[in-house]
Amino acid sequence: xxxxxxxxxxxxxxxxxxxxxxxxxxxxxxxxxxxxxxxxxxxxxxxxxxxxxxxxxxxxxxxxxxxxxxxxxxxxxxxxxxxxxxxxxxxxxxxxxxxxxxxxxxxxxxxxxxxxxxxxxxxxxxxxxxxxxxxxxxxxxxxxxxxxxxxxxxxxxxxxxxxxxxxxxxxxxxxxxxxxxxxxxxxxxxxxxxxxxxxxxxxxxxxxxxxxxxxxxxxxxxxxxxxxxxxxxxxxxxxxxxxxxxxxxxxxxxxxxxxxxxxxxxxxxxxxxxxxxxxxxxxxxxxxxxxxxxxxxxxxxxxxxxxxxxxxxx
Amino acid sequence: xxxxxxxxxxxxxxxxxxxxxxxxxxxxxxxxxxxxxxxxxxxxxxxxxxxxxxxxxxxxxxxxxxxxxxxxxxxxxxxxxxxxxxxxxxxxxxxxxxxxxxxxxxxxxxxxxxxxxxxxxxxxxxxxxxxxxxxxxxxxxxxxxxxxxxxxxxxxxxxxxxxxxxxxxxxxxxxxxxxxxxxxxxxxxxxxxxxxxxxxxxxxxxxxxxxxxxxxxxxxxxxxxxxxxxxxxxxxxxxxxxxxxxxxxxxxxxxxxxxxxxxxxxxxxxxxxxxxxxxxxxxxxxxxxxxxxxxxxxxxxxxxxx
Numbered sequence: 190x191x192x193x194x195x196x197x198x199x200x201x202x203x204x205x206x207x208x209x210x211x212x213x214x215x216x217x218x219x220x221x222x223x224x225x226x227x228x229x230x231x232x233x234x235x236x237x238x239x240x241x242x243x244x245x246x247x248x249x250x251x252x253x254x255x256x257x258x259x260x261x262x263x264x265x266x267x268x269x270x271x272x273x274x275x276x277x278x279x280x281x282x283x284x285x286x287x288x289x290x291x292x293x294x295x296x297x298x299x300x301x302x303x304x305x306x307x308x309x310x311x312x313x314x315x316x317x318x319x320x321x322x323x324x325x326x327x328x329x330x331x332x333x334x335x336x337x338x339x340x341x342x343x344x345x346x347x348x349x350x351x352x353x354x355x356x357x358x359x360x361x362x363x364x365x366x367x368x369x370x371x372x373x374x375x376x377x378x379x380x381x382x383x384x385x386x387x388x389x390x391x392x393x394x395x396x397x398x399x400x401x402x403x404x405x406x407x408x409x410x411x412x413x414x415x416x417x418x419x420x421x422x423x424x425x426x427x428x429x430x431x432x433x434x435x436x437x438x439x440x441x442x443x444x445x446x447x448x449x450x451x452x453x454x455x456x457x458x459x460x461x462x463x464x465x466x467x468x469x470x471x472x473x474x475x476x477x478x479x480x481x482x483x484x485x486x487x488x489x490x491x492x493x494x495x496x497x498x499x500x501x502x503x
Numbered sequence: 504x505x506x507x508x509x510x511x512x513x514x515x516x517x518x519x520x521x522x523x524x525x526x527x528x529x530x531x532x533x534x535x536x537x538x539x540x541x542x543x544x545x546x547x548x549x550x551x552x553x554x555x556x557x558x559x560x561x562x563x564x565x566x567x568x569x570x571x572x573x574x575x576x577x578x579x580x581x582x583x584x585x586x587x588x589x590x591x592x593x594x595x596x597x598x599x600x601x602x603x604x605x606x607x608x609x610x611x612x613x614x615x616x617x618x619x620x621x622x623x624x625x626x627x628x629x630x631x632x633x634x635x636x637x638x639x640x641x642x643x644x645x646x647x648x649x650x651x652x653x654x655x656x657x658x659x660x661x662x663x664x665x666x667x668x669x670x671x672x673x674x675x676x677x678x679x680x681x682x683x684x685x686x687x688x689x690x691x692x693x694x695x696x697x698x699x700x701x702x703x704x705x706x707x708x709x710x711x712x713x714x715x716x717x718x719x720x721x722x723x724x725x726x727x728x729x730x731x732x733x734x735x736x737x738x739x740x741x742x743x744x745x746x747x748x749x750x751x752x753x754x755x756x757x758x759x760x761x762x763x764x765x766x767x768x769x770x771x772x773x774x775x776x777x778x779x780x781x782x783x784x785x786x787x788x789x790x791x792x793x794x795x796x797x798x799x800x801x802x803x804x805x806x807x808x809x
Contacts, residue, residue: 208650218663326795330788332739334746334759335780338766346770441654445743459655460747463662475659479651 306389623683
């Protein structure tokens with residue numbers, strides 16, 4: 190188990206370094222001079238030169254790169270071009286708010302999707318399965334921004350049951366904070382639950398075909414004991430790995446959900462950075478989100494190894 | 504999922520080896536097999552819908568009752584006989600805008616997926632067939648793209664490249680290339696070791712010829728499935744970006760920016776929100792159903808995986 194974890198951690202470091210390199214190079218995608226792009230056509234040459242200096246692009250590429258990488262490893266992502274604030278501390282404030290949303294929506298979707306997926310598999314090709322599978326397909330197909338917008342319309346504007354107000358932090362008013370969390374995490378959870386339901390269903394069907402399930406039934410165990418003791422535990426492994434993959438989707442879906450519900454997480458920082466051409470902010474947030482994705486996947490891999498000894502030995 | 508790629512094609516392989524032993528690689532047996540899929544309602548219904556949608560989009564100037572950008576007079580008219588789906592906040596005909604928006608949303612998605620499939624299939628074939636250094640570079644490169652969440656990578660690229668239709672196509676293609684590479688790579692690994700590939704090599708066929716005539720036909724089935732599913736995701740990304748204001752720029756209509764444009768008015772004029780939502784939802788639903796149906800029809804053992 191130790192070598193398995195060590196191996197995963199080494200790949201983690203390599204991946205993070207490569208991703209950091211890509212994010213560094215992204216600034217080179219800007220057509221023409223990024224400094225002039227930020228300042229506009231009317232800027233004087235001196236202003237452009239000053240901006241080039243602030244962006245660091247007036248130095249040789251390798252020097253910029255080593256400096257950027259060095260700073261990044263010390264968790265210093267530079268300063269915002271617009272507000273002048275430290276990007277790392279802005280991210281630190283917002284990252285917990287985003288993670289809060291993601292953790293809650295993962296829990297929500299697991300609670301809903303695992304039992305429903307199991308039911309669909311046990312009732313395979315019957316009415317319940319058809320209904321659940323169709324529901325999952327619908328959940329997969331309706332974009333998050335459509336679901337979120339319709340939620341705002343129905344709950345916030347038509348029925349007026351949920352607050353449409355400004356963000357309230359957990360420490361100020363826990364109840365109001367929880368109320369604010371409901372719609373965004375529900376919106377995020379729907380697509381995720383659909384994917385997990387489908388995975389659970391097919392994984393259950395696969396396990397139900399196994400010999401040991403037939404043996405368990407043959408030795409006279411009740412159906413409940415068979416399901417609980419022999420199948421769900423085995424069927425859940427692929428679900429764990431899909432939850433890891435889905436976290437990446439959630440980190441992406443979060444951008445849109447935060448925008449719709451005015452949730453001041455990482456994405457609002459990212460979007461304001463994009464709209465104001467605050468390139469260092471964009472680079473910082475993208476890097477942090479990518480590293481989060483990688484870390485979550487390594488955690489899932491390790492968890493997978495813990496749950497299923499066959500994986501860590503291969 | 505890599506399991507998709509691993510198990511995708513070996514059942515077709517034996518059949519295909521017979522076909523490859525013939526001349527053109529399109530035996531009547533495989534033909535009939537392929538057309539069978541079209542008879543299933545889960546394939547036929549979405550296919551007919553998508554073809555009709557495609558036709559409407561292509562023929563937009565003939566079908567749309569008004570210009571998508573012309574201000575026709577009174578804004579925010581409810582659906583009725585003059586303006587079938589009503590007008591928007593600028594007094595533009597909603598139906599015409601929906602039809603023209605399809606051009607942007609579907610055009611960008613189709614272009615991006617076509618590009619992704621072309622590049623992805625080529626890279627996947629090379630990685631799986633030549634192995635060694637090309638395999639390492641291609642597959643690790645794809646892993647790198649996959650370490651970014653889709654929408655976040657798209658937003659970052661729009662931030663640096665700037666929003667334009669051409670850039671959208673390139674960006675979405677970059678995002679979806681790895682899916683094609685992985686699937687084709689997995690299948691190519693399996694097929695590359697088959698006897699008929701060795702046989703082709705022994706009789707002196709060149710590498711491009713082997714790739715084209717012996718391997719490619721065998722990896723087609725999962726590619727079709729992937730194209731269908733990717734189109735749905737591409738529409739999701741395009742409309743998501745447009746919703747955020749980073750895709751098609753107003754006044755050019757796209758399904759995503761029509762929905763974000765409807766938000767300020769949706770309480771009093773819900774039709775502005777509802778019609779584009781239905782169109783996006785149904786289109787993606789049809790593409791996903793088609794993808795599922797094709798997968799089940801082409802290889803029953805993949806049922807339920809994704």
